[in-house]
Amino acid sequence: MGPLIGITTQPRTVVSSAGEIYANTLTHTYSDSVLRAGGVPVLLAPVPEPRIPALLDRLDGLVLSGGGDLDPARYGSRADETCYGIDFDRDAFELAMARLAHRRKLPTLAICRGLQVVNVALGGTLYVDIPTEIGSMEHTVIGEGVWERHQHVKVEDESRVAEAVQVNDLMVNSIHHQAVKDLAPGLRPVAWADDGVIEAVQHDDDEWDLLAVQWHPEYLGDRDDIHSHRLFDALIAAASA
Numbered sequence: 001m002g003p004l005i006g007i008t009t010q011p012r013t014v015v016s017s018a019g020e021i022y023a024n025t026l027t028h029t030y031s032d033s034v035l036r037a038g039g040v041p042v043l044l045a046p047v048p049e050p051r052i053p054a055l056l057d058r059l060d061g062l063v064l065s066g067g068g069d070l071d072p073a074r075y076g077s078r079a080d081e082t083c084y085g086i087d088f089d090r091d092a093f094e095l096a097m098a099r100l101a102h103r104r105k106l107p108t109l110a111i112c113r114g115l116q117v118v119n120v121a122l123g124g125t126l127y128v129d130i131p132t133e134i135g136s137m138e139h140t141v142i143g144e145g146v147w148e149r150h151q152h153v154k155v156e157d158e159s160r161v162a163e164a165v166q167v168n169d170l171m172v173n174s175i176h177h178q179a180v181k182d183l184a185p186g187l188r189p190v191a192w193a194d195d196g197v198i199e200a201v202q203h204d205d206d207e208w209d210l211l212a213v214q215w216h217p218e219y220l221g222d223r224d225d226i227h228s229h230r231l232f233d234a235l236i237a238a239a240s241a
Contacts (some may be wrong), residue, residue, distance in 0.1 A: 003060030003239035005039040007031065008094055008114070010067035011087045029218040030065055036221070037232040039239065046093035052100055061107040061239030064094060064114025066216060069178060075125040082129040082177060095121040102208055107238035109231060110212035112176050115201060118212050124184030130177050136195040139174040146173055146219045153199045153215070159190035160211055161200045164234035165227040172199070172215035179214065209238035 009024040016023070024045040031041035039061065047055060056062075068085015072078055074095065079086065094114075098121035101108050110118045116126055127133045131140070141150055149171035155162045162168050170191075180198040183189065191200035191213070199214040217228035 002038045002040045003236060004042050004058065005034045005061045005063060005235070005239060006042045006044045006055070006059040007034065007063040008044050008065045008090070008097070010065065010085070011090055026065065027218070029222045030063060033218045033221045033228075033232045034063065034236070036229065037236040039232075039236045044093075044097075046089040049092065049096045052093070052096050056097070056100055056104060056106060059106065061235055062097065062101050062109070063235070064098065064108065064110040064117050066112035066114065066175070068113070070113065070116055070120055070126065072126070072128050075120045077125065077128055080128060082132070098122070102203070102205075102210075105205075105208045107209040107235055107241075108211070109235040110210065111218065112214055112216055115212040115214050116178060116180065118210070119180050119184050119187060119201065122184035122186060124180060124187065125182040126178050127181045128178060130179055130197065134179075134195065134197065136193075136197065138193065138195060139179070139197060140177050141174055146175055146216060147223050148173060149220060149225065150174065151215070152194050153191050154194075155200065156190040159200070160202045160209075160234075161190055161213060161231075164211055165230050167227065170227060172213075172217075173219055174214070175216055175219075176214060209235075211235065 012025045014023045034041040069083045071086045094117045151174040153170045155168040187201045189198040221228035
């Protein structure tokens with residue numbers, strides 16, 4: 001059947017038979033990417049923290065998906081007018097999931113917000129807004145641009161990400177206005193945009209199969225980008241081991 005891969009969902013207002021209603025959603029690009037790589041996607045709605053261990057007992061791997069911002073209060077900062085999509089339940093769920101995935105050495109692919117979740121969960125901080133704090137406008141492409149490789153990223157040789165994608169120079173998409181500021185203990189940067197923004201991290205614990213990237217391989221993979229496919233392939237291989 002293939003390994004079961006849990007994918008965290010994003011809360012959104014959708015149109016239903018009852019009118020507009022709050023729903024836990026996921027774009028097809030995530031589940032399609034897991035299916036293509038040989039896994040079985042399982043969509044994860046937030047559950048109370050005491051129930052998370054039993055949930056992870058049933059999973060072989062985890063995708064921490066992209067979406068709205070983490071509440072800056074989670075890392076000792078303050079939200080401003082650039083923040084969007086903050087959701088208390090999602091933050092609490094994913095931060096707890098990341099900590100427990102680390103303790104259990106659960107194979108994990110963290111994408112965009114997911115990378116930020118891992119960093120904050122383990123004790124790091126974020127830039128609340130890249131344009132105002134760093135001055136770069138290169139990371140907030142949306143619309144049709146999400147499907148295109150428009151940003152150069154340099155990847156550290158022999159890092160987990162380089163081993164997965166099999167190159168150390170990449171063109172990726174960039175859809176984020178927040179980024180890693182202070183790295184959590186145990187994490188180190190392994191990829192950077194040309195303006196110095198951290199675009200991937202890994203953990204010093206070699207037993208944890210963590211791939212954490214700031215770009216969106218699920219979108220690029222939908223356009224048959226081989227390097228994006230390889231990130232999901234690496235997750236499925238680790239989850240199958």
